[in-house]
Amino acid sequence: MRGLSRASLAEVEEHFNAVAGSADLGTLADELFSVADLFDHEHGLRRNLSDPARPAAQKAQVVRVLLEGKVSNAALETVVAAASAKWARSGDLTDALERLGVIAAAAEAEAQGKLDEVEDELFRFGRIAASNLELHRTLTDPSISAERKRELLASLLDGKVAPTSLRLVTQLVVHPRGRSLDRGLEEFGKLIAAQRQRLVAVVRSAIELSEEQKQRLATWLRTSYGRDVHLNVEVDPRVIGGFSVHIGDDLIDTTIAGRIEEVRRRLAG
Incomplete structure (x- = not known):
């Protein structure tokens, strides 16, 4: 992809990363493949959704009417982001969706080792x-x-x-x-x-982390793991103080709730 499409792909990948952390990655991959295949066969639909002259909100509404209730929320929001973006050629829209399907499948394989x-x-x-x-x-x-x-x-x-x-x-x-x-x-x-080249970390915190806090955490994780780490931050009121970070099979838990649960497990043992 070049120019306009390359910039749009980067934006859509950000949306994808924001919703993929808590999704069933295998299902997400299958759904993105299916939507890409649908757009490949429905030429008129693909041209309309990839037309940079059409308002993004209008294209997003078309996607929601078409797919809501038929795919997962993660897939729906990814496709909405893709349709709302601007593409240099209509085929770039389907290329982007298939690409994200591959990334979702690869992320699932990585999580499974x-x-x-x-x-x-x-x-x-x-x-x-x-x-x-x-x-x-x-x-x-x-x-x-x-x-x-x-x-x-x-x-x-x-x-x-x-x-x-x-x-x-x-x-x-x-x-x-x-x-x-x-x-x-x-x-x-x-x-x-x-x-x-990149890990995805699911961070759970009782409050929204500031950009400075996210940057410090990402830097620490990159130093610890030797790889770039993308943060998916979830605000969870059940977390009492601190935060937890889930990367693959690793869990770093600094929450008070986590410490309480650890004490319970020890007492039960």
Whole structure:
């Protein structure tokens, strides 16, 4: 993406990060893929939603009427943000939604400690498909139905690879969006590699943190983890003093409520 679309993508990713922290990431990925596929097929709808001359509020309302109650709140708010943004070309809107679907899937794999597996499995699948001409023809043949391709991939990969790997390969095979399988796997691989460069921390606090407090916390976490950390801050009245930070399987709890619960656990033991 270039110029206007690049700036819009950065803005939409900020909205996505704000809602993704508490979402079911696998479901979010599937929903964003589905919406991207819908916009790919509904050319008039995509052109209207990506038209920079149309008011953002009008486009947001169209998305809410279309999707409210049919997808999760995280997916809805992400699509609203994407439709409200300005894009240099209509295809950039769907590219952005698919990209965020990949990021959501990668974040789920990272939370499960399976990101290394996913990278390896996507690479290996690409090599297997390239070396098996019959398999490659079947997966890329436009005359073969999407359902048949899904069934084939499930029979080959389900239970043998990480769920994220199956999800991403299925998206590429069923909805190539003009890409070769090799190119699609390469694109997804690059997005997954970029995911490694940043962690997402869910911060729970009784009060809204100031920008200075967020910056200090992000700096401390970056120093501790050796990677950039994006903060998703949740204001939770149940937190009594202090705050908690959840990164992957790690929990840093400085809350009074957390200390009280720890005392209870010790007394119960």
